[in-house]
Amino acid sequence: MTNSNPSPETLLDRQCEQRSEPGYLETVLESGTRRVVIFHRGKALMNGSSLGYFAPATLPSEPPAGTTYVYLAKALAGHGLPVGTDLVLQVLPYDAGDLTWVPAGTEFAGYRDVASALTAGDVEVFVEAQAVANWHATHTHCPRCGTLTESLSSGWMRRCGQDGSEHFPRTDPAVIVAIVGPDDRILLANNFAWAENKYSTVAGFVEAGESSEQAAVREIAEEVGVVLDSLSYVGSQAWPFPRSLMLGFMGYTNSSVSTPDNVEVRATRWFSREELQAEVLSGSAGIPGRLSIARELVERWYGGRITEPGDVVEPAELVAPGAAV
Template sequence: MAVAYSISPGSLALSRSVLDRAADRRRDTEWLEKVWASPDTQVAVVAKDKLVVTAERTALKLVSPTEAPEGIRIFLGIDREAGAGQTADGRAVFAVLVEGEPDESYAGLREIGGILDDREAGIAVNVVGLSNWHGVHTHCANCGEHTEVVEAGHVRECPTCGAHHFPRSDPAIIVLVTDDHDRALLGRNPNWPPGRFSTLAGFVEPGESLEAAVRREVLEESGVVVGNDVYYAGSQPWPLPSSLMLGFYAVATEFDIEVDADEIVDARWFSRDDLRALIEEGSMALPGNISISRRLIEGWYGAELTGSW
């Protein structure tokens, strides 16, 4: 059974990027110091999972290296379309990770991710993921020694045992399941208030294919059985703290719902008319506009929907 639904290109707010990450430059300390000394270089300032933004809170506030505070310095890449003329390559972009709690000059991805342009969205997602990784990988998992930041912020090295630790993204599937009446299966987490529903999701386990993860998670959370019709729809980084969301559409073969009452306390089949009516009367809210879950739902629905968490 073919699934005709899709996520429109460019609609995933956190999947946009224009920077060349230029990984070959991460070990070139002479070049890195040279471009850091250039006033054309731009720097994003990050505390935990939030970034410094403009006063209007509609864009990142990118500063020059001389204006940047002290902290872990990360080379993010080169904007080859910047036209700054600092090098033949383009403009270098860095981030500085600062300690302490972010104040009101900072904003998180949930607040601004959907209004940033492609360039800034890519910068924000990259550096928030790296910031979260650095925050929890200060010590070597092999021997427990404090690690050192190397390769322009993309590796942590243990000075005692020599182990190298690299940033990781945890793969998680997220899926909109339909039944034989083309209704969508949506569920509610116990931590959400009544009326909040979303697609089902879960982490991929070791040795498990993505399709197998879809079938297992749907069965575990809702009791619904998914057959062989599992179709990839798109992906989106979700660095809160370190996930890569892999979106799917799938078709159920057994439709009775029995929630696990742990991760999902309520799950239902919704027709398009059901969904629209509940949203219009204000008794149902969908995931936010920056989420891939929202795009999966709208892909099935066939149009944009109003209202979000």
């Protein structure tokens, strides 16, 4: 199977150098051609099934007090906008009050609720916007002295007015591993936070002083009691919960025994390709959605697309295609 890394080719020009110039964001905010992405309490304002890109004229001239603005990027393609359109994130305060001003036909929704219907362009903007919105919401005060910080560099830096320290959005590396046993079955885990029939790959954060490979081996041993004999890096995906960079691996083990930790992992199961496809189709087992790197890892092992209920397929597609190449 060809590696179809779920992180798409960039459809945005983030203007990383230009946005730090004094007055850059203010100039963009004066432009009537900009488009605004709105977040409130970790959810984006959707326009039907698409991420909303709102013209300034459709929004109140005076936003709620405490609103934060962040320059996101210039749109390149995939957003239904002219190439070069400036995208600005408007993060409403938690206690924004009456939101009846939002345009008709719109509603706030979380990423997991709408991801399957989003275009690649919408996904890239949504993930960037949610990650930086989460950061602003949790870094309002200086970690050194506790003084309120101010947003600068077009929303990509916060500075303490007391000690002058500068703070930037953080990205937390995490590993995610599809475990393949000696008989070529895949080991999937069920987390206590999920329904009992949902299974996925195993993931965890990289700790200070660890390489991603060391973290992968440690997390697999801790959560499912499996010793990995080798690893193969597949690719990465930005994941906005809360601001992670998922580093995907295929992990191989000579063991066919697993032991859930009963802290995070409720149960584990080894699946053959035929078993997994049959249980997904019957609804007795659920797997990650197609926009996640977890699904990419599972389908890389499977050797093709796993069919779900409701998919329109040819009978030949129901036959497990065999190991990935």
